[in-house]
Amino acid sequence: MSETGTTSLWWIRRDLRLMDNAALSAAAARGPVIPVFVHDERSEALGAAPLWRLEQSLRALAADLEARGLRLVLRRGDALEVLRALVAETGAGAVHWGRLYDPASRRIDASVKAALRDEGVTAESHAGLLLHEPMTVKTKLGDYYKVFSPFWRAIEPLGVAPPLPVPERLTAPAAWPVSDDLADWSLSGAMRRGAAVLARHSSAGEAAAWGKMTLFVEERASSYKAARDMVATAGTSDLSDNLAYGEISPRSIWATGQAATGAGVRGLEPFLRQIGWRDFAHHLMYHTPHMLEDNWREGWDSFPWSEEAEDAKVQAWKYGRTGVDFVDAAMRELWVTGKMHNRARMVVASYLTKHMMVHWRVGERWFADQLIDFDPANNAMGWQWVAGSGPDAAPYFRVFNPDTQLQKFDPERRYFRRWIAEGQRDAPETALDFYEAIPKSAGLSPKAIRPQPIVGLKEGRERALAAYSARS
DNA sequence: TAGCTCGTTGGACAA
DNA sequence: TTTGTCCAACGAGCT
Numbered sequence: 001m002s003e004t005g006t007t008s009l010w011w012i013r014r015d016l017r018l019m020d021n022a023a024l025s026a027a028a029a030r031g032p033v034i035p036v037f038v039h040d041e042r043s044e045a046l047g048a049a050p051l052w053r054l055e056q057s058l059r060a061l062a063a064d065l066e067a068r069g070l071r072l073v074l075r076r077g078d079a080l081e082v083l084r085a086l087v088a089e090t091g092a093g094a095v096h097w098g099r100l101y102d103p104a105s106r107r108i109d110a111s112v113k114a115a116l117r118d119e120g121v122t123a124e125s126h127a128g129l130l131l132h133e134p135m136t137v138k139t140k141l142g143d144y145y146k147v148f149s150p151f152w153r154a155i156e157p158l159g160v161a162p163p164l165p166v167p168e169r170l171t172a173p174a175a176w177p178v179s180d181d182l183a184d185w186s187l188s189g190a191m192r193r194g195a196a197v198l199a200r201h202s203s204a205g206e207a208a209a210w211g212k213m214t215l216f217v218e219e220r221a222s223s224y225k226a227a228r229d230m231v232a233t234a235g236t237s238d239l240s241d242n243l244a245y246g247e248i249s250p251r252s253i254w255a256t257g258q259a260a261t262g263a264g265v266r267g268l269e270p271f272l273r274q275i276g277w278r279d280f281a282h283h284l285m286y287h288t289p290h291m292l293e294d295n296w297r298e299g300w301d302s303f304p305w306s307e308e309a310e311d312a313k314v315q316a317w318k319y320g321r322t323g324v325d326f327v328d329a330a331m332r333e334l335w336v337t338g339k340m341h342n343r344a345r346m347v348v349a350s351y352l353t354k355h356m357m358v359h360w361r362v363g364e365r366w367f368a369d370q371l372i373d374f375d376p377a378n379n380a381m382g383w384q385w386v387a388g389s390g391p392d393a394a395p396y397f398r399v400f401n402p403d404t405q406l407q408k409f410d411p412e413r414r415y416f417r418r419w420i421a422e423g424q425r426d427a428p429e430t431a432l433d434f435y436e437a438i439p440k441s442a443g444l445s446p447k448a449i450r451p452q453p454i455v456g457l458k459e460g461r462e463r464a465l466a467a468y469s470a471r472s
Numbered sequence: 473t474a475g476c477t478c479g480t481t482g483g484a485c486a487a
Numbered sequence: 488t489t490t491g492t493c494c495a496a497c498g499a500g501c502t
Contacts, residue, residue, distance in 0.1 A: 139500065147499055149479065229481080270480095277480085346481065385480095397494055398482050405482090461483085469495090 005031025006122075007173050009086055011079075011097035012037045013105070015128055015246035016061040017206045018068075020163035022126035023096040028167035034090060034177065035065055036073040038082045039185060043104055047369030048190035049338045050244075052198060055187035057245040060205025062182070068170045074180040080112050087121055089177045094122035098246070101134055101282050102376050103289040130279045131160045131250050134286035144287040146391045151283065152276045163252040194335065197437040201337040202241060202372055209242035213253065217260045221267040228270075231330075231341045232414035237271065240339065240373035243278070250275050281377035284391060291390070292380045293361075300389035304467055305359035309366075313454050317352055318366055319442055320419075320434070323451040326402035326410070327351045329419035332434040336419070338372030343409055349386035350400035355460030357467065360387035388468070396468040399461045421446035 008027035012035055015021055027033045037058060046054065062072040075082045083095055095116055099109065109125055116123035127133050132155050137145065145151035188195045203211075216237040220227070227235025242248050253275055257268040284291055295301055308314065316322050320331035330344035340348070345367075352363045360383040367383075368374050384390025388398075410416060419434065421427035427446055435446060 141500085143500090145499085147479065150500055273480085343481075350482095391499095400481090401483060404484095465494095 006093035007032045007034065007090055008094040008096055008122075009083060009090070009092045010035045011083060011095055012061070012072075013098050013100055013246075014244070015098040015249075016057045017209075017247050017249065018064060018166045019206065020128065020165075020249040020252045021098070022128050022164060023098045023124075025164050025167050026124060026126060027094065027096040028170055030094060032171040032173040033070060034073055034086070034092065034173055035061075035070060036075060036083075036086060038079045039074070039076045040079050040082075040108075041076075042078070043108060047371075047374060048194075049198065049370050049372045050368070050374045051187045051189075052191045052195055053202070053204065053241055053245065053338065053372035055182065055185070056199075056202070056204035057247060058182055058187075060208070060247070064206060069172050070170055071172075071176050071179065073177055074182060074185070076180060076185065079108050080115055083112060083116065084119075086177055087116070087119075090173060090175075092121070094124070096124050096126060098128045099125040100129060101286045102292065128249055128251070129246065130282055131155065131254060131275065132158070132279060134279075134283045137283060145280070145283060148277065148280050151280050152273060155279070156273075156276065159258075160251050160254045163249060163255050193439070194437040197336055197433050198338045198372065200433070202339075204242070204245070204247065206247045209239060209248035212238050212242065213248060213256055216271075217256065217265060217268070221260065221265055221271060224267045225270045229343050229409050231344055231410050232412070232418065236342070238339075244373045244375045250278065278375075278378060281375075281381040284381060285377040288391075291384065292376055295389040296384050296391050297389050300387075303389075305353070305357060307359045307362060309362045311358075313356055314352075314358055314362060316451070316454050317348070317356065317358075319438060319444065321444070321451055322351070322455075323453040324351060324402045324457070325416050325420065326406040329416050332419040332431070334367075334370050335437040336430060336433045338370065340371075341415075343405070344415075345382060346386055347400050347402050347405050349383055351402055351455075351460075353383075353387040354399045354464040355455045355457065357464060360384060360389065397465055399464055401457055401461070403457060420450075422448055422450050 008030050010024050010027045010033050015023065018024060024033065058072065065072050075086070086092065087095070113123045113125065137151065137155055139145060145154070191198065220235055220237070224235060227233050239248060243250065254272060257272045261268045288296060317327070318331065320328035322328055326344065327348050330340050330348045333344065334340045349360070349363055352358050353360050364379055364383040367379055381390060388396050406416065417424060418428055418430045421431035421434070424431065432446060435444060438444060
């Protein structure tokens with residue numbers, strides 16, 4: 001395209017940001033950039049909350065692009081067909097994008113790359129989702145890692161590549177291709193009533209992500225190690241959904257953490273280790289993609305888990321009506337905020353898979369529909385870790401006791417009161433929001449009486465342990 | 473290679 | 488109330 005160089009498509013995946021974006025930088029270095037997001041419902045069936053959150057992220061990115069004289073081009077359909085059509089419409093000579101590591105995305109990447117190159121178009125994928133590429137981290141014997149600690153010991157000393165700045169020059173093309181209207185995609189449709197509730201509790205976009213990062217470094221990092229487990233305390237970075245959509249990159253987080261540590265801020269190490277866990281989950285998904293669907297350890301295939309997702313007890317779990325305080329509070333936090341405290345995730349997962357003896361897949365699917373920070377690798381690894389079927393060495397008798405956990409990590413019952421309205425005279429907004437988020441057909445009311453536990457803690461634990469030791 | 477050490481997140485019970 | 492010990496015994500990764 002004339003004197004301004006080659007026009008490139010920046011194909012946006014899970015990297016809705018301008019900073020530290022290798023694909024955007026590579027495109028911008030060649031000339032005009034056309035940012036394009038392809039919504040491909042057939043190859044990526046996102047749940048209700050992730051779709052809602054995607055819309056927020058797309059809006060924020062569109063505004064950021066507009067401020068720099070660019071537009072966000074939205075198209076729906078098969079990625080390769082859409083990109084081909086755009087190349088033809090715009091005369092673009094290159095397509096750049098950020099790599100993903102789930103099996104479906106890898107197949108799409110490979111086919112897009114091969115087809116475009118065949119047609120003489122430069123097609124390049126770039127790293128940026130993780131601290132380190134999953135294929136580059138290997139044990140001394142050349143295998144992939146199956147245990148986190150040695151994995152972390154291997155990558156932590158390596159440091160990470162410094163983040164890239166926002167490209168200085170972002171040039172618009174001579175003419176913009178037509179774009180869908182985001183509103184027509186109805187990404188919030190599946191959330192129904194819940195969308196308005198979620199909107200009160202989350203903030204999307206690159207600027208919001210950096211706001212959280214700064215707040216964390218300045219006010220939370222020093223007490224993170226102890227506070228991160230206290231479920232009623234705002235002790236974490238709260239960046240999980242921003243990370244899930246790539247509004248901030250892990251390399252930027254790493255660099256910010258290192259700089260803060262250098263400036264004397266303490267406590268960043270355990271936080272950066274958590275970013276390492278995110279890498280580890282993707283490392284495992286890359287090397288053992290069956291982890292997303294099936295037991296990572298085949299030995300668990302014979303375990304007598306129920307998979308009745310519509311069972312009344314599973315419904316009670318989903319709607320925070322198990323009668324177990326910690327579990328119910330956490331499941332309601334999920335309805336209202338689209339997130340759940342990490343410790344609470346372990347507790348509700350343990351209760352579902354052990355006390356209730358329901359397959360982790362049922363819980364994993366529910367989280368995939370409800371979490372605004374949904375990430376396939378993190379979600380599958382987390383569920384399999386708790387269930388015992390995953391790559392981890394926790395002994396099978398490790399069954400969380402929700403009551404003990406609540407005493408330990410919510411001794412003043414602030415978390416419980418924040419989310420459970422029943423029995424409170426002046427229930428807080430957060431607890432009442434739950435009734436606005438759930439379907440009216442659920443027929444729940446804050447005036448209801450707290451139910452008795454659907455599975456008692458003692459019997460549940462004993463039944464699970466018996467089933468585990470009988471496992472052939 | 474064979475042996476050694478260690479493994480994110482726990483619970484129950486006894487002293 | 489707090490602290491220690493056992494639960495049951497695998498397998499990853501290193502040396």
